[in-house]
Amino acid sequence: MGFLSPWFLGGLLAVGLPIYLHLLKQHKQIPVPFSSLMFFEKRTQSSVKHKRLKHILLFVLRLLLLILLALLFAGPYILQKPSSANSGKRNVVIAVDHSFSMRQGAQLEKAKREAAALAAGIGNGARAEVLAVGMHSRAMSQMISDPGQLRASVEAIAPSDERSDYSELGRAIRGIAEAERVPLEVHFFTDAQQTSMPANFSDLAMPADAKLTVHRTRESAKPNWTVETVTASGRIFDTKKARVQATIVGYATPAAKKQVKLIANGKTLDSKSIDLAADGRASVEFVSLDSSYGFNKCEIRIEPPDEFPSDDVFRFAVERADPRRVLFVHSSDDARSPLYYRTALEAAGNGNFVMDVVTAGQALNQSPEKFAFIVLSDPGPLAQSFEDSLKRYVNAGGAVLITLGRSSVGSGKVPVTGDALDGTRIASRSAERFYNITWTDTTNPVIAKTAGLDRVKFYQIVNVQGQGWRHMARVSNGNWIMAEKQMGEGRIMVLASAFDNVANDLPLHPTFLPLVEQSARWLARETESATNMFVGAPLELRTARERATNIEILDPDGKRVLSLEESLKAQTISLDREGFYEIRRAQGRQSMVAVNAPRLESNLAMVPPETLALWENKGKADAATGAQAAASDFEKPQPVTYWRPLLALLLLAVLAESFIASRHLETGEAVDDEIDDKIHKEAA
Numbered sequence: 279m280g281f282l283s284p285w286f287l288g289g290l291l292a293v294g295l296p297i298y299l300h301l302l303k304q305h306k307q308i309p310v311p312f313s314s315l316m317f318f319e320k321r322t323q324s325s326v327k328h329k330r331l332k333h334i335l336l337f338v339l340r341l342l343l344l345i346l347l348a349l350l351f352a353g354p355y356i357l358q359k360p361s362s363a364n365s366g367k368r369n370v371v372i373a374v375d376h377s378f379s380m381r382q383g384a385q386l387e388k389a390k391r392e393a394a395a396l397a398a399g400i401g402n403g404a405r406a407e408v409l410a411v412g413m414h415s416r417a418m419s420q421m422i423s424d425p426g427q428l429r430a431s432v433e434a435i436a437p438s439d440e441r442s443d444y445s446e447l448g449r450a451i452r453g454i455a456e457a458e459r460v461p462l463e464v465h466f467f468t469d470a471q472q473t474s475m476p477a478n479f480s481d482l483a484m485p486a487d488a489k490l491t492v493h494r495t496r497e498s499a500k501p502n503w504t505v506e507t508v509t510a511s512g513r514i515f516d517t518k519k520a521r522v523q524a525t526i527v528g529y530a531t532p533a534a535k536k537q538v539k540l541i542a543n544g545k546t547l548d549s550k551s552i553d554l555a556a557d558g559r560a561s562v563e564f565v566s567l568d569s570s571y572g573f574n575k576c577e578i579r580i581e582p583p584d585e586f587p588s589d590d591v592f593r594f595a596v597e598r599a600d601p602r603r604v605l606f607v608h609s610s611d612d613a614r615s616p617l618y619y620r621t622a623l624e625a626a627g628n629g630n631f632v633m634d635v636v637t638a639g640q641a642l643n644q645s646p647e648k649f650a651f652i653v654l655s656d657p658g659p660l661a662q663s664f665e666d667s668l669k670r671y672v673n674a675g676g677a678v679l680i681t682l683g684r685s686s687v688g689s690g691k692v693p694v695t696g697d698a699l700d701g702t703r704i705a706s707r708s709a710e711r712f713y714n715i716t717w718t719d720t721t722n723p724v725i726a727k728t729a730g731l732d733r734v735k736f737y738q739i740v741n742v743q744g745q746g747w748r749h750m751a752r753v754s755n756g757n758w759i760m761a762e763k764q765m766g767e768g769r770i771m772v773l774a775s776a777f778d779n780v781a782n783d784l785p786l787h788p789t790f791l792p793l794v795e796q797s798a799r800w801l802a803r804e805t806e807s808a809t810n811m812f813v814g815a816p817l818e819l820r821t822a823r824e825r826a827t828n829i830e831i832l833d834p835d836g837k838r839v840l841s842l843e844e845s846l847k848a849q850t851i852s853l854d855r856e857g858f859y860e861i862r863r864a865q866g867r868q869s870m871v872a873v874n875a876p877r878l879e880s881n882l883a884m885v886p887p888e889t890l891a892l893w894e895n896k897g898k899a900d901a902a903t904g905a906q907a908a909a910s911d912f913e914k915p916q917p918v919t920y921w922r923p924l925l926a927l928l929l930l931a932v933l934a935e936s937f938i939a940s941r942h943l944e945t946g947e948a949v950d951d952e953i954d955d956k957i958h959k960e961a962a
Contacts, residue, residue, distance in 0.1 A: 282353030282919070289348035296340040339935040346928040354924075355917040369421060369460050370406040371451060372397055372428070375468035376435050377412045377442030378813075378879040382469070382502070382586040385495045386437050389467035392493055396465055397428035407454065408432055411466070412440035413814050415450035421458065439813045439856045441876040442474040445481035455485035462488040470494045470885045473878040482893055490894050496884070500585055501531040503554070504880035505538075505578050505592035510567070512809035513597045515629050520567035524578040524592065526552060527559045529881045540564045541577040542596075569598045573870040575858050589880045593872035594810040595858060601632045602650035602802060607657045609685045610637045615655040615777035618785035619794065626795030630804070646671035651801035652678045654693050656776045658685030668694050673766030675864055677801035682740040683776030695763060695770060697744030703757065704738050712737050713753040722750050722762070724771070724796045730789035738781040740774045747772075767827060767864055769801060803867065810872040816850040817871065819861075827864040834858055 281287065372393050380386040393408075400406045400423060408418040408431040419431035447466060455462055464484065468474075470492065476482065484490055509523040522540060533556045540548045547568055552560045567576070573595060580590040604623065608615050616635045623631055636644060638657040642664050646652055652668065654660075660668075672678055678694055686692070687699055705712045712735035718725045725731070731751060739759055750760035750771075763770045775781045784790050798804075811817060819829050828846055831839040834857030840848060853859060853873045861869045 280355055280357075280917075282355060282917075284352055286351035286353075287348055289351065290345060292344045292348070293341050296337055296344070333938075336935065336938050339931055339938060343928070343931050343935060346924060346931060350921060350924045350928060353919055353921065355919045357917060368404040369454075369458055369462050370396075370400060370404060371409060371454060371462055371464045372406055372432065373409040373411050373415075373447055373450075373464065373466045374432065374435050375412070375442050375466070375474075376410050376438050377471075377474070378437075378439050378588070378875040379442065379469055379471050379586075379882060380495070381437055381588045382500065382882060383496065385469045386435075388495045389469075389493070390432055390435060392495075393465070393467050394429045394432045397432055398425050400425050400428055408435075409447070409450055410435045410438075411444075411447050411450075411468070412438050412442055413446070414440075415446045417450075421454075438854065439873075439875040440854060441814065441879050442468070442471060443476065444468075444474045445476040448482045448484060451484055451488055455488055460487075464488055464490045465493060466490065467493045467495060469496050469882075470890060471879070471881075472883040472885050473881050475885060475889070479892075492890050492894055494884075494890075499530050499884050500882045501529065502586045502589070502880055502882050503528045503531055503534070503536065503580055503584050504586075504589040504877060505580060506559075506877050506880075508578050508592045508594050508810065510576070510594050510596060510809070512595065513599055513630065513804070514567060514569070515599065515601050517568050517598065518566050519629075520565075520569075520596075522564040522567055522576075522578070522594075523561060524563075525559065525561050526554065526580060527880075528554050528557055530557065530883065532556050533558070537581045538562045539577075539579045539581060540567070541579055542567065542569050542574050543576075567596060569596055571598050573597050573860075573868075575870075575872070586880070586882070589875060589877070592810075593856070593858065593874055595870040595872045596809065597870070601629055603648060604631045604633045604798070605641075605644055605646070605649045605652045606633050606635045606655060607638055607641045607653065607660075608635070608655040609658045610639065612656065612685075612776075612778055614779055614785070615681070618777055618779065618790070619653065619655065622785075622791050622794040623798060626791050626798070631798060631802075646676060647674075649676075651676065651798070654678060654680045656681050656683035656685045656778070657693065659689040660693055665693060669765075672768035672770060675767040675867070677769040677771075677803070679771050679773070679797060679801055681773045681776050682742070683738070683778065683781055687740060692742060692744070692772065695744065695765065697742055697747075700741040700743050702738055702740050703755065705736070711735075713739060713755060713759075715751045715759060716754050717752045719748070719750050722748075724793070724800050725750055725760075727796045728789060728792045730787070731793070734782060734784050734787050734789060736775055736782040736784075738775060742772070742774060771797060771801065809870070810874060811853075812874055812876045813854055813856065814852050814876065816852055818850050820849055829864075830862040832860040832862070 374386075374389050374393050376386055380389065397406060397408070403423070405421045405423045406428050407421045408428060410416045410418055418434055419428060422428065451462065451464055462485065504527060506525045506527045508525075511520065514520045524538060526536060526538060528534070531554070534554050536552055536554055538550050538552055539546050548564050548566070550562050550564070552562050554560050569576070574597070576594050576596050578592045578594075583590050606616055606619060620633050620635070623633055631650065634644075634649075638660055641657075642661045644664070646667055652671070668678065672694060680693055682692070682699070684702070687702055690699055691697060692699065703713075714736070715731045715734060718731060720726055736753060736759060739753065739757055741757065742761075747758070747761040747763050749758040750762060752758045757774070759774050761772050761774075763772075775784070777785055779785045784793075820827070829840070829848075830845060831851070833839050833855065839853070839859070840851065844851070853871075856873055856875055859871050859873060861871065863869075
């Protein structure tokens with residue numbers, strides 16, 4: 279027997295406490311009143327009887343409590359060898375690569391056929407577990423010994439559109455080995471694709487007692503052409519001005535002529551012929567995209583198809599719509615701001631936006647719901663009915679850009695939000711001639727894509743008093759110059775200066791154009807999702823600053839992707855299938871994203887045999903040197919602790935001590951009361 283924490287045995291010294299209480303605190307002298315001591319004889323009284331132990335059972339229980347408590351903390355254990363029934367276990371892991379490249383030449387069917395044959399031979403006390411390996415490792419079964427269930431688990435492995443990552447196999451095997459603690463035989467069925475290897479060979483490491491065997495489903499690389507990328511605008515307004523660019527690449531391919539087709543909603547719109555050099559790359563451009571209004575499912579396709587036709591097509595989504603309207607509201611004495619903003623918006627918006635310009639007095643007749651977003655350019659006091667309609671518009675998901683100047687200061691508050699304004703700060707001619715932006719929030723999507731803000735000169739800024747603003751930029755005196763706020767489901771962005779080229783030189787500065795473009799895209803929510811992406815890439819659903827709103831995603835089969843909780847809280851999601859996904863957001867906003875298989879899977883170059891041999895031999899060498907160590911480790915006596923029975927005994931002792939102590943206490947109080955009564959009677 280041994281102790282895990284022997285220093286806790288020092289707690290046994292506490293057994294002296296009950297001995298002290300029972301020996302030195304037992305005798306209780308009762309004073310008896312007497313008139314004179316002259317008739318008493320002097321003699322020595324023995325105290326042996328006074329020091330005898332009383333309440334023996336209570337004394338023993340208290341000693342037992344302290345002893346059990348000290349032993350429980352010390353952790354007694356004994357060494358015990360594992361049973362011989364467990365020492366002969368043999369566990370097998372059957373791993374099947376089901377990544378996108380396994381679709382080529384029916385590689386997955388071949389791998390499953392060989393894996394099922396291996397599973398059928400499991401028996402004689404052996405157990406096996408089936409894994410499907412792609413971008414992640416998925417357990418298709420538990421560690422079982424039934425060959426029928428194992429074959430069914432292998433047959434249940436479905437082809438995926440993911441890329442494969444061999445480091446995921448190493449991670450999964452290490453987890454199984456830690457849980458099972460017996461030697462493993464690992465059989466991996468794969469096409470041995472080079473792009474599946476991790477950057478660090480150490481990520482492939484297997485446990486010391488695992489023996490790896492790689493079963494290759496093909497012996498050599500296959501030539502393959504694929505559509506690598508497609509560049510197209512997610513929203514078009516004039517089909518004659520739409521541009522679609524595609525890049526075609528060949529891996530281990532001879533020189534060839536290929537036909538590239540542009541397809542929308544199943545209809546071929548255009549076709550072009552390109553010449554590809556051996557292992558070459560070429561680009562093709564289509565100058566129009568004749569599509570219908572709404573969302574269009576488009577493709578770039580290579581013909582004739584090669585031996586791997588699954589990657590001869592690249593999907594992308596395009597929405598055809600009319601230009602979105604923007605309402606620009608300004609004060610009647612400001613003619614410069616509309617001119618500067620309209621020029622920048624038309625130059626940067628590529629026809630996406632059409633601007634309606636009205637004065638603050640004319641805005642009363644406008645309905646905010648018709649506009650993608652609204653600009654309040656230092657408008658001054660607004661009619662109460664129009665401001666109320668703006669608040670409803672923002673709370674329902676709309677967006678407003680507000681600039682502040684002399685007219686706004688006169689009203690004393692920020693339009694829509696109602697935050698108070700505390701005058702203006704004008705750069706002193708005797709000291710600072712202007713303010714510069716000295717800090718920006720680079721995580722903000724508008725700021726992140728707008729360069730050169732630090733070179734803008736601000737001569738006048740408005741002080742805003744209010745809570746809930748997220749600062750986007752601050753100037754040299756510490757005041758913020760740009761900020762945003764979430765209001766209901768909508769967005770508000772404020773520039774604490776004006777667009778009139780008097781309060782600053784921003785409208786004439788080169789950074790004005792990207793600022794207008796990025797803020798317009800952010801306010802109109804044109805950055806909510808991409809139009810095409812790859813399987814496994816994260817799709818951003820909402821930012822961390824946005825409130826929980828319901829988002830619904832329908833997969834290519836029209837089925838919901840998100841659970842109810844995920845639709846309210848998830849910020850990102852990884853889509854695991856090729857096809858077109860429809861995204862439905864609050865207030866009727868919709869978008870579509872096309873998902874394609876990772877193009878790394880199109881390069882069918884194989885892992886060199888010597889690398890595979892190193893991977894296998896490393897496992898075999900580790901198994902050869904570690905099998906004996908693993909077996910001896912398995913046969914080593916293992917510590918078996920007894921904290922559970924000790925804890926049970928301690929609880930029983932506590933209950934018994936409490937019960938007996940309460941009984942003695944009641945008896946002692948009764949005796950004391952009887953003695954007191956006797957003394958009082960004698961005294962009387």
